[in-house]
Amino acid sequence: MSDIAKIAQHTKFASxxxxxxxxxxxxxxYTELHHAQxxxxxxxxNSRLDRDLGLDSLGRVELVLRLEQRFGVHLPAAxxxxxxxxxxxxxxxxxxxxxxxxxxxxxxxxxxxxxx
Numbered sequence: 001m002s003d004i005a006k007i008a009q010h011t012k013f014a015s016x017x018x019x020x021x022x023x024x025x026x027x028x029x030y031t032e033l034h035h036a037q038x039x040x041x042x043x044x045x046n047s048r049l050d051r052d053l054g055l056d057s058l059g060r061v062e063l064v065l066r067l068e069q070r071f072g073v074h075l076p077a078a079x080x081x082x083x084x085x086x087x088x089x090x091x092x093x094x095x096x097x098x099x100x101x102x103x104x105x106x107x108x109x110x111x112x113x114x115x116x
Contacts, residue, residue: 022090045087073097
């Protein structure tokens with residue numbers, strides 16, 4: 001178990017984003033990347049992002065972007081480099097939510113672009 005996952009076990013977050021919600025985002029990307037033969041039980045708390053889920057650096061970037069959009073948070077750069085498992089991502093998402101508060105997710109509405 002990674003150090004980050006150990007910290008997660010002993011940390012209480014004021015604003016808790018559920019484990020299931022984060023796993024849902026990870027599962028969606030995993031399924032997209034492995035559409036030919038996804039393993040439905042692959043996304044667990046201790047699933048390693050690289051070895052178990054097959055996420056390379058671009059896959060990690062996509063995952064972090066999706067987590068930020070889904071939960072209205074800004075994840076630190078360390079989320080890309082040091083998160084090893086799904087549990088690590090849960091810690092980063094909840095830490096970001098508590099550090100800056102969860103920002104309401106407002107979808108951008110395309111409109112006319114004016115150039116002056």
